[in-house]
Amino acid sequence: MNTVGLIASILYQFGTNAAFLLIAAIGLIVILGMMNIINLAHGELMMMGAYTATIAFHRGVPFPLAIILGFVVVAIFGAILERLVVRRFYGRELGALVVTWGISLIMGQGTLILFGPFMPAIGIPGGSFAIGGYSFSVYWIILMVVSAAIVIALWWVYNRTAFGLMARATMQNPAMALALGVNTDLVYMLTFALGAGLAGASGALLAPTTSIAPLMGQQFVAPAFITVVVGGGANVLAGAVGSSLLLSIVKTPVGLLLGAFLGTVALLLAALIVIRLMPDGISAQLQRLAERRSGL
């Protein structure tokens, strides 16, 4: 009976790590894959989502609704940001990195000045259950399901909707897509808003698992960026899923045996080795494999 519990516990750890990495990185990866831009304000957008959800929750809004609110508010903010700033940096990757870093500094410290250093937290909903002497949090099980649902929803959006078709066309060849009547400007704005909204929803989803503070975004920055670096931008979903699973395989044993900090260090080392072996990330590798399979 205890072995069942042990196996369940290891699987659970593995699942929480993978779900955490996927949720933390998904908004970043959507923006990178589409526009080849790294949004360094990602952590602060997550913080904004967490703040929105927390404030709404304490005003009596049910938690699931608060998460959706986090998505909507940050998505609108993202659309404004794209219009005013990010738009001018398409095709200038390094410039985009630097300018979004400036935004991140303003947002982090601005929140500290406006809201103060503390915010009452949200308790983890859902309670826990036990198998063979090991206890498991229901909320983290829900997060695993939600992260899978986000991936499926994104797959559906990109492969089954008109927006997805236009987005993929813009990604492959912006000039040709524009010539065929796709409003690429609008596609870029909606994609950035989608990525920002996902970051907001991620922040809201992770809000109960951490303390709510102006600089909370920083704790997501390292794992999210490593996930993106390992995943690469060639294929958004394959990269996000492949990378979070692989990194979870690295992080789970190291984290269990040596502690959370060394688990994150192991992530960085894994990322360095992965980029040495496959510089364009897992997604490019997977894509090449798929193309070889289909005989292209």
Added chain:
Amino acid sequence: MTAAAAGLWRLINGREDIGRTPWFWGPALAVIAVFALLPLEATEFEAYNVAYYLLNVPMALGLSLLWGYSGVLSFGQVAYFGIAGYTYGVVAGNLAPSPWAPVIGSAAGLALAAAVGAVFGYFVFYGRVQAWIIPILTLVFTLLLETFLGQTAGYQWRIGHVQLGGYNGMTGIPSFQLGHLIFSGYAFYYLALVITLVTYFGCRILANAHAGKVLLAIREDVLRTELLGYDIRLHQLGVFVLAAVLAGLSGLLYVQWGNYITPSQLGLVPAALPVIWVAIGGRERLLAVVIATYVLNWINYSLSGAGNEYAPVVMGALLLGVMLFFPRGIIVTLSSGWRPNARKGAAKRDAVFDENGR
């Protein structure tokens, strides 16, 4: 002898920096003379403050070579600043009574910064990663280093008899010393001034030398440079290590200046500062970076008394504004606007500049 001197002068007065005419060199020498004679007028405390504005210049110059001249952006220069500072503290602290401890400690600090830079650079440059990966990974590396040093409180985190000290940092770091000459007060001011001048002119020579031209060529077109027979990976690795050593040099001067260092020196906001100095001055011109670093440190230091919590907001807004309205940097934009004939050329270069995505 005169041929060698003329060759050196050609390298110093080459194309790749601002100021090549007597109209530049006259005032420049006057400014250097003012700095050299400053201790005659300034109190020891004021000289110490000026030394603080100067000691960040090597780190900024390294980032300028890396980002402006080579097209490789790093957000983690403070990591090497911290590595060198902490290493100096540990080594010099342990050898403390010996008069040569600071020299050995400095050498160890620079060597470790170079070694870490080389290992990190090997993975990213020999992996030929895309341009956005390097800033991301250098930033992650810095944040992890800060987290690690932050949790080194307690007696077990001790190397020899020096404590790492967790978030409170390392204190009691010895000042620099050559034999029996201890560099404190005015002596430290001259140390910082000489190192600033030497690194500036050294970087200026490098930028105008053959290796500098190769770096510029890599920035403009990686593939073409490689097809001309240059090993781009080796050149990029070289400039990355050089930038790490220069950041380490600033770290050494910092701990020798204040005799302490804390992990917050490696945090997100300090990591942004070198990028801000270099972006505001103009990353493609060393002199612009030197001026911006000096002036911004001065402003930051003067502001820090009043409303310290607004400093990151102001710095972030400055960065945002400069990236939006002066993508080449304020000082570079001004200096190319001064020469009326250069206007058209500058506008043309701006266009090319945008096209190349930098």
